[in-house]
Amino acid sequence: MRRKKRLQTNDKHIKNLAAIVGEKEILFHKEDLTAYENDGFTIHSYLPKAVVFPKNTEETAEIVSYLSRNDLPFLARGAGTGLSGGAVPLNGEVIISLVKMKRLLNVDLKNRCAVVEPGYVNLTLTNSISDKGYYYAPDPSSQYCCTIGGNVAENAGGAHCLKYGVTTNHILGLEVVTPDGAIIEIGKNGIMDVPGYDLLGILTGSEGTLGIVTKITVRILTHPEEKKTVLAYFDDVADGSQAVSDIVSEGIVPAALEMMDGTAIEAVESAAYPVGHPKDIEALLLIEVDGISAGIEEQINKILDVCEKRNVRSVKVAEDEQERARWWANRKTGFGAMGAISPDYLVQDGVIPRSTLPQVLGRIREISQEYGLRIANIFHAGDGNLHPLILFDSRIPGETDKALEAGSACLQACADVGGSITGEHGVGIEKREEMRFVFSDKEIEAQTNIREVFNPYYLLNAGKLFPSPGRCGEVKKEEKAAASK
Amino acid sequence: MITADVWKELTSILPADHVQEQKTAETRYGNDGQVLVFPRTEEEIAAILTFASTAEKKVNVCGCGSKRGLGGTEDTADILLSTASFRGIKEHSVGDMTIFVKPGTPFRELQDYLASHGQKLPIDPIHAENATIGGVIAANESGPKRLAYGSARDLVIGLRVAYANGEIIRTGGKVVKNVAGYDMNKLFVGSMGTLGVITEIGLKLRPLPEHESLVLLSFPEGDIDDIQAFSEKLMKSRMEPVSLELLTPALAETLTGDASFTLAAALEDVASSVFYQEDYIRNIQPANARLSILNVEEAGAFWERFQHTFALDTSEQHQGTEVLVKIGVQHSDVLEVLKEGEREALCEGGHGGMGHGLCQLHLKGDKKQLADSISSLREAVEEKGGYLVVQHASLALRREVSVWGEPPAHFFLMEGIKTKIDPQRTLNPKRFVGGL
Numbered sequence: 075m076r077r078k079k080r081l082q083t084n085d086k087h088i089k090n091l092a093a094i095v096g097e098k099e100i101l102f103h104k105e106d107l108t109a110y111e112n113d114g115f116t117i118h119s120y121l122p123k124a125v126v127f128p129k130n131t132e133e134t135a136e137i138v139s140y141l142s143r144n145d146l147p148f149l150a151r152g153a154g155t156g157l158s159g160g161a162v163p164l165n166g167e168v169i170i171s172l173v174k175m176k177r178l179l180n181v182d183l184k185n186r187c188a189v190v191e192p193g194y195v196n197l198t199l200t201n202s203i204s205d206k207g208y209y210y211a212p213d214p215s216s217q218y219c220c221t222i223g224g225n226v227a228e229n230a231g232g233a234h235c236l237k238y239g240v241t242t243n244h245i246l247g248l249e250v251v252t253p254d255g256a257i258i259e260i261g262k263n264g265i266m267d268v269p270g271y272d273l274l275g276i277l278t279g280s281e282g283t284l285g286i287v288t289k290i291t292v293r294i295l296t297h298p299e300e301k302k303t304v305l306a307y308f309d310d311v312a313d314g315s316q317a318v319s320d321i322v323s324e325g326i327v328p329a330a331l332e333m334m335d336g337t338a339i340e341a342v343e344s345a346a347y348p349v350g351h352p353k354d355i356e357a358l359l360l361i362e363v364d365g366i367s368a369g370i371e372e373q374i375n376k377i378l379d380v381c382e383k384r385n386v387r388s389v390k391v392a393e394d395e396q397e398r399a400r401w402w403a404n405r406k407t408g409f410g411a412m413g414a415i416s417p418d419y420l421v422q423d424g425v426i427p428r429s430t431l432p433q434v435l436g437r438i439r440e441i442s443q444e445y446g447l448r449i450a451n452i453f454h455a456g457d458g459n460l461h462p463l464i465l466f467d468s469r470i471p472g473e474t475d476k477a478l479e480a481g482s483a484c485l486q487a488c489a490d491v492g493g494s495i496t497g498e499h500g501v502g503i504e505k506r507e508e509m510r511f512v513f514s515d516k517e518i519e520a521q522t523n524i525r526e527v528f529n530p531y532y533l534l535n536a537g538k539l540f541p542s543p544g545r546c547g548e549v550k551k552e553e554k555a556a557a558s559k
Numbered sequence: 560m561i562t563a564d565v566w567k568e569l570t571s572i573l574p575a576d577h578v579q580e581q582k583t584a585e586t587r588y589g590n591d592g593q594v595l596v597f598p599r600t601e602e603e604i605a606a607i608l609t610f611a612s613t614a615e616k617k618v619n620v621c622g623c624g625s626k627r628g629l630g631g632t633e634d635t636a637d638i639l640l641s642t643a644s645f646r647g648i649k650e651h652s653v654g655d656m657t658i659f660v661k662p663g664t665p666f667r668e669l670q671d672y673l674a675s676h677g678q679k680l681p682i683d684p685i686h687a688e689n690a691t692i693g694g695v696i697a698a699n700e701s702g703p704k705r706l707a708y709g710s711a712r713d714l715v716i717g718l719r720v721a722y723a724n725g726e727i728i729r730t731g732g733k734v735v736k737n738v739a740g741y742d743m744n745k746l747f748v749g750s751m752g753t754l755g756v757i758t759e760i761g762l763k764l765r766p767l768p769e770h771e772s773l774v775l776l777s778f779p780e781g782d783i784d785d786i787q788a789f790s791e792k793l794m795k796s797r798m799e800p801v802s803l804e805l806l807t808p809a810l811a812e813t814l815t816g817d818a819s820f821t822l823a824a825a826l827e828d829v830a831s832s833v834f835y836q837e838d839y840i841r842n843i844q845p846a847n848a849r850l851s852i853l854n855v856e857e858a859g860a861f862w863e864r865f866q867h868t869f870a871l872d873t874s875e876q877h878q879g880t881e882v883l884v885k886i887g888v889q890h891s892d893v894l895e896v897l898k899e900g901e902r903e904a905l906c907e908g909g910h911g912g913m914g915h916g917l918c919q920l921h922l923k924g925d926k927k928q929l930a931d932s933i934s935s936l937r938e939a940v941e942e943k944g945g946y947l948v949v950q951h952a953s954l955a956l957r958r959e960v961s962v963w964g965e966p967p968a969h970f971f972l973m974e975g976i977k978t979k980i981d982p983q984r985t986l987n988p989k990r991f992v993g994g995l
């Protein structure tokens with residue numbers, strides 16, 4: 075710790091913030107701030123004014139109320155793994171990092187809920203209740219380090235969300251610091267359907283633009299009695315896609331149904347967790363079924379039949395937990411594995427109706443050719459959530475922009491078949507303009523109207539989620555808001 | 560009384576036989592309109608709303624009226640807009656397991672149609688008889704099987720909504736996973752029609768289970784503690800009942816002929832799994848409990864009777880004074896709530912989810928007795944940190960007791976939302992929490 079340097083500043087705001095959180099819990103020197111210039115979306119970087127680390131809700135509220143009184147922009151940050159730039163301080167914000175609010179406050183097995191602070195890491199929850207037979211279902215691939223607060227903000231998904239639902243289906247209550255520093259509590263003791271508009275629903279997935287979450291009540295589930303995992307290799311990606319639809323048409327609800335294409339396989343096999351996938355196949359499916367032991371065999375047999383019918387090259391069931399774990403480690407580290415075959419990569423996150431999978435994968439292949447960039451696909455095939463990974467080299471002038479354009483073209487391809495531009499990573503700053511692929515100006519305004527209710531002075535995480543003003547009524551309104559301040 | 564210009568305007572939007580003047584001056588359930596309109600398209604709905612907001616008329620919205628007794632302290636508005644003539648399936652993508660329907664589609668009709676494709680909408684609203692899908696969504700209804708499948712809020716993937724000024728807004732989309740922008744679907748689900756008229760609903764579906772059965776476990780008097788212990792044991796086990804609903808002796812008597820507290824554990828899965836779970840339950844059942852297992856047909860009939868019991872007559876001629884209340888508590892308090900209900904002289908029966916904490920009680924009595932009973936129940940429930948909502952009551956009673964209870968401390972946000980979306984308070988005035 076650079077103790078001497080601390081608080082050598084004439085900035086009264088830094089001094090006042092330090093007085094709230096303590097001198098050790100604030101960063102404001104440029105060299106300390108660079109780590110906070112961006113999150114998992116590294117294309118744009120902006121320096122924050124400072125980073126503060128509150129220890130509890132009261133401190134958070136005090137900070138927020140100070141910043142709001144002094145007209146200083148701010149935003150919340152969890153682990154900084156967000157992939158759309160939600161935690162990037164576009165306006166030189168004061169970053170309120172929640173990583174020191176990381177306690178597990180309560181586990182109530184009888185009522186199947188747990189209360190955590192926002193900085194609590196996703197996987198830690200499962201790890202700490204697993205011995206009692208319980209787990210927390212939403213499992214983003216980043217779960218070993220991302221925070222539940224960040225998950226709430228992004229409405230994070232994961233491989234097992236096909237059967238169990240995404241974050242919003244598991245949130246029972248939130249404590250929130252509003253953008254003017256008030257503390258509100260939505261939902262109580264995990265009790266469902268509390269009368270009134272569904273504020274839990276609107277806050278979850280609001281990407282940190284409506285309030286700062288300081289406490290979360292989540293649903294926890296008992297572990298399924300049994301799990302079985304199947305790995306299937308296809309020579310033809312179209313057969314693999316068709317198998318996905320067939321499995322679902324069989325009336326099976328798999329716990330997970332993941333797909334990787336040839337380029338993705340090349341990457342994961344060159345990275346830290348290879349499992350020996352053949353390198354000459356076009357697609358693999360990782361399929362998991364869980365539930366009552368007596369019913370699993372039957373479902374697995376159906377899945378094997380479907381794969382055979384769709385010309386699978388080979389298909390096997392994991393023999394034990396180790397093998398299963400190896401397959402999943404290989405899948406879950408898939409994004410990072412791109413580093414093994416490309417200097418840089420950009421992850422996209424489109425969603426399509428499952429039935430259009432072959433068509434859209436074809437279109438993505440064309441985009442790859444048009445832009446001269448390789449695109450790997452690793453995705454949640456069961457719910458049509460694609461993750462095209464665009465491989466590029468930022469050292470080559472113009473290639474970053476080309477990658478961004480190719481990413482945008484992939485999202486357009488998803489929107490063209492009635493899909494969405496993001497299934498779990500959020501809009502952030504990355505996909506602001508692409509919001510126009512799916513919403514009209516009026517529909518975007520309907521959403522910014524809601525933001526104005528929660529965040530009227532727009533000091534909290536401004537500039538995210540919505541296209542820059544210029545068309546609709548946004549400009550006029552922002553002028554009005556500025557005038558009324 | 561409606562004025563000639565309102566009549567003229569509405570009949571210029573709709574054929575004359577889709578516009579009806581309401582004759583009765585005083586209605587038993589309220590939430591009525593001076594004139595009743597039956598639009599058949601989204602454009603007609605938009606035109607009616609545009610007219611109403613320009614002319615500063617108030618509009619109540621209904622499907623088939625099954626929830627007329629839920630919320631609201633006004634007897635009538637200028638216009639009552641019914642979605643009953645705006646029905647049908649717009650698009651069903653069998654392979655994607657998604658469906659887009661018009662709001663006036665009867666819930667039952669939708670389920671029957673889906674069943675013919677081996678699919679279902681996995682919600683079992685208690686007021687399914689006569690309900691439209693629009694009403695089920697607007698009230699965020701659910702039933703015993705919520706334990707496994709969630710409620711309407713978990714199934715809606717996209718909506719089209721007509722705002723009070725006639726603008727049409729789309730929320731969500733056509734895919735089952737979507738985080739583009741705010742999750743606006745959630746605002747409208749459960750908002751009781753106070754934010755907009757839902758004109759199209761996109762839902763995700765599930766396959767019909769290959770097999771199902773219903774395990775009924777009745778606990779003769781004196782074994783109450785066993786219920787809690789057994790429920791906890793089953794919930795902690797790795798079995799996956801889709802309901803674990805406790806019925807009060809009175810309700811159990813109506814449904815099964817056996818007047819004891821009874822647990823209804825529904826099982827839905829492949830046959831081998833259903834049989835396996837039946838055996839599991841048989842093996843852990845308490846010594847004094849009586850167990851019976853209903854097969855697919857019997858289980859279906861049971862749930863029909865169950866829904867029928869709570870299908871209250873909302874017609875004007877109906878003379879009985881009855882009330883339904885919904886109670887939300889922690890799971891571990893459900894038994895207490897139902898016992899409290901049993902002690903209540905007016906209680907005709909009730910049920911509650913041991914794994915989700917939502918209960919319902921059916922009360923009968925005169926207005927004064929009912930009002931007293933509601934407040935004492937509410938007091939008991941609030942002591943446990945829960946809430947009570949009056950789900951069905953006459954207008955006179957609703958004016959006397961608070962339907963939704965005290966608004967929460969963050970009510971200002973709800974009010975802010977209402978004011979942004981419907982500044983003139985055109986839609987369903989005073990129907991929802993805190994007079995929204």
Ligand SMILES: Cc1cc2nc3c(=O)[nH]c(=O)nc-3n(C[C@H](O)[C@H](O)[C@H](O)COP(=O)(O)OP(=O)(O)OC[C@H]3O[C@@H](n4cnc5c(N)ncnc54)[C@H](O)[C@@H]3O)c2cc1C
Pocket residue numbers: 113114149150151152153154155156157159160161172192213214215216219220221222223224225226227228229230231232233281282283285286287288409410498499535
């Ligand atoms: C390798 C890798 C794999 C990934 N896999 C998945 C995946 O499978 N599924 C998936 O959904 N995502 C995935 N992600 C994305 C990311 O991990 C998630 O979006 C995660 O939810 C972000 O959590 P975080 O704590 O890192 O939040 P941050 O990145 O710190 O913040 C994200 C957003 O949330 C806001 N925020 C953070 N905390 C709060 C709070 N307490 N209150 C209000 N707002 C807050 C921030 O302002 C920001 O807008 C992956 C990321 C990586 C790097």
